[in-house]
Amino acid sequence: MPSPPVLLRGSLAQSPLPELLVRFLDEQLAGTLVLQEPSGAKSAVLIVRGAPAKARLAQSPVYLADVLNDLGILSAELRARYLEETREAKQHLGQWLVRRGEVDDTSLYVALREQLRRQVLFLCDLPPGTAFGLYQANYLDAWGASAEWRVKPLPLIWRALVDKARPDRVALALQELGDRRLRMRFEAPIMRYHMDKSEAALVNVLRAKPQPVAELLRSGVATEERVRCILYALHHTRQLDLGVPLREPVGLREPPESPQSVPPPRRLTPSQPGHVSPSSRRRLPSSANLS
Numbered sequence: 001m002p003s004p005p006v007l008l009r010g011s012l013a014q015s016p017l018p019e020l021l022v023r024f025l026d027e028q029l030a031g032t033l034v035l036q037e038p039s040g041a042k043s044a045v046l047i048v049r050g051a052p053a054k055a056r057l058a059q060s061p062v063y064l065a066d067v068l069n070d071l072g073i074l075s076a077e078l079r080a081r082y083l084e085e086t087r088e089a090k091q092h093l094g095q096w097l098v099r100r101g102e103v104d105d106t107s108l109y110v111a112l113r114e115q116l117r118r119q120v121l122f123l124c125d126l127p128p129g130t131a132f133g134l135y136q137a138n139y140l141d142a143w144g145a146s147a148e149w150r151v152k153p154l155p156l157i158w159r160a161l162v163d164k165a166r167p168d169r170v171a172l173a174l175q176e177l178g179d180r181r182l183r184m185r186f187e188a189p190i191m192r193y194h195m196d197k198s199e200a201a202l203v204n205v206l207r208a209k210p211q212p213v214a215e216l217l218r219s220g221v222a223t224e225e226r227v228r229c230i231l232y233a234l235h236h237t238r239q240l241d242l243g244v245p246l247r248e249p250v251g252l253r254e255p256p257e258s259p260q261s262v263p264p265p266r267r268l269t270p271s272q273p274g275h276v277s278p279s280s281r282r283r284l285p286s287s288a289n290l291s
Contacts, residue, residue, distance in 0.1 A: 004031075004135045004136045004137035005135070005136040006133050006134065006135055006136075007029060007031055007134040007135070007136055008020075008023075008029075008132070008133070008134040009131075009132070009133045009134070010131070010132060011128065011129065011130060011131050011132065012035075012126060012127070012128050012129070012130045012131075012132065013128035013129060015132075016124070016128075016164075016166055016169060017035075017120075017123055017124045017126070017132075017160065017164075018124055018157070018160035018161045018164050018165070018236075019161075019169070019236060020033070020132070021052075021120075021153070021156065021157045021160055022157055022161075022236060022237065022250055024047050024050045024051065024134075025050040025051060025153050025157065025250060025251065025254070026050070026247075026250060027050065028049055028050040029047055029050055029134065030047055030048055030049065030050075030136070031046075031047055031134050031135050031136045031137060031138075032044050032045070032046050032047070032134070032135050032137055032138060032139040032140060032284075033045045033046075033047055033132060033133075033134050033135075034132065034133050034134075034135060034139070034284055035123060035126060035130050035131075035132050036130060036131045036132070037058070037126055037127060037129075037130050038127060038129040038130065041058035041059060042058055042284050043055070043056060043057045043058045043123055043126075044056045044139055044140055044284055045119075045120060045123065046138060046139075046140045047134065048150050049150060050153065051150050051151055051152075051153035051156075052116055052120050052150070052151050052153075052156070053116075053150040053151070054116065054140045054143065055116055055119040055120060055123070055140075056140055056143050057119055057122065057123065060122060061119075062115050062118040062119045062122060063115075064093050064094055064111060064112070064115050065079045065082070065083050065093055066079075067111050067114050067115045067118070068097075068103070068111050070114075071110065071111055071114065073103055073107050073110075073111060074097070074102065074103070078102065082096060082097065082100075082102070094108045094111070094112065113151050113152065116151045117151055117155075117156050117159075120151070120156060120160070121156075121159060121160060121163070121164065124160050124164035125164065128166075139284050153251065153254060154189070154192045154193050154194075154250075154251040154254055155192075155193060155194040157193075157237065157250065157251070158193040158194065158195065158199075158233060158237070161229075161232065161233035161236055161237070162199065162229050162230060162232075162233045163229075165229045165232050165233070169232065170228050170229060170232040173231065173232040173235045173236065174213055174228060174231060174232070176235065177212075177213055177231065177235060177240075177242075178212075178213075179212045179213070179214065180212060180242065180243065181210045181211055181212055182206055182210060182211065182212065182213070182216070182231075182240050182241075182242075183206055183207075183210035183240070183241045184203060184206045184207050184234075184239060184240065184241065185238075185239055185240065185241045185246075185249055186241075187248070187249060187252060188239035188249045188252075189249060189251050189252050189254070190203055190239065192251060192254065193237075193251075198221055198222040198226060198230075199222075199230050201221040201222070202216065202219070202221045202222065202227060202230050202231075203234075205219055205221060206240075213231060216231065236250075237249060237250040237251070238250055
């Protein structure tokens with residue numbers, strides 16, 4: 001079969017994964033992001049409608065059983081018991097628990113999303129020398145849960161940008177901001193990013209009084225390092241009014257949602273946006289050079 005089209009290609013040195021997540025959502029891209037570390041180890045993330053929907057990590061996987069336990073959905077005792085049973089039966093833990101009535105569809109949905117969020121944040125720590133390619137194919141169709149659990153992209157993007165920010169990218173962003181007086185864009189969808197208290201406090205400071213980076217670093221709402229990372233995230237998601245024409249803030253048209261209000265998604269069909277044709281299923285690319 002011919003190789004699927006490559007939509008994007010590069011390395012994390014030039015395009016860190018948090019910034020790639022912004023681009024995926026901006027452009028509503030779909031396909032499989034393959035990440036190849038300098039050691040040759042490969043991980044993959046399925047992208048649906050611009051957001052991660054499934055992931056397969058080369059190492060240090062985030063186990064669903066641990067997530068269920070952390071969320072208080074599954075006790076430690078049942079976690080150990082059912083892990084052993086599903087290993088022997090060679091069945092997926094989530095499906096096993098639903099059939100036995102230990103969890104309902106909504107609880108499983110929440111846990112799968114949290115697992116995926118943790119997996120993507122883990123991948124944000126891959127070394128800069130990691131090469132990537134976004135292929136117009138679904139390499140993960142037969143991997144993990146049968147449904148495509150698209151993560152809520154805005155909280156994930158925000159945590160990736162703030163918590164996984166590389167110092168060189170932060171320095172570049174603050175250099176671009178310079179000494180201009182910063183203010184928030186009135187249409188910025190900040191409530192959908194699920195900011196923590198210090199991040200929301202900095203936003204409130206900017207709303208109350210536009211001011212330059214130097215003053216914000218002395219504001220005391222967080223450490224200087226943290227303030228720099230928050231400003232980098234605000235800048236990269238285009239939530240700051242810089243006095244020049246900009247594209248709309250990232251995620252402005254992403255509908256707000258909560259785990260309680262959104263039912264588990266049905267499998268995508270060819271007529272739905274973001275669909276990746278099942279005919280494109282195949283193994284991860286074997287090429288040793290993705291760059």
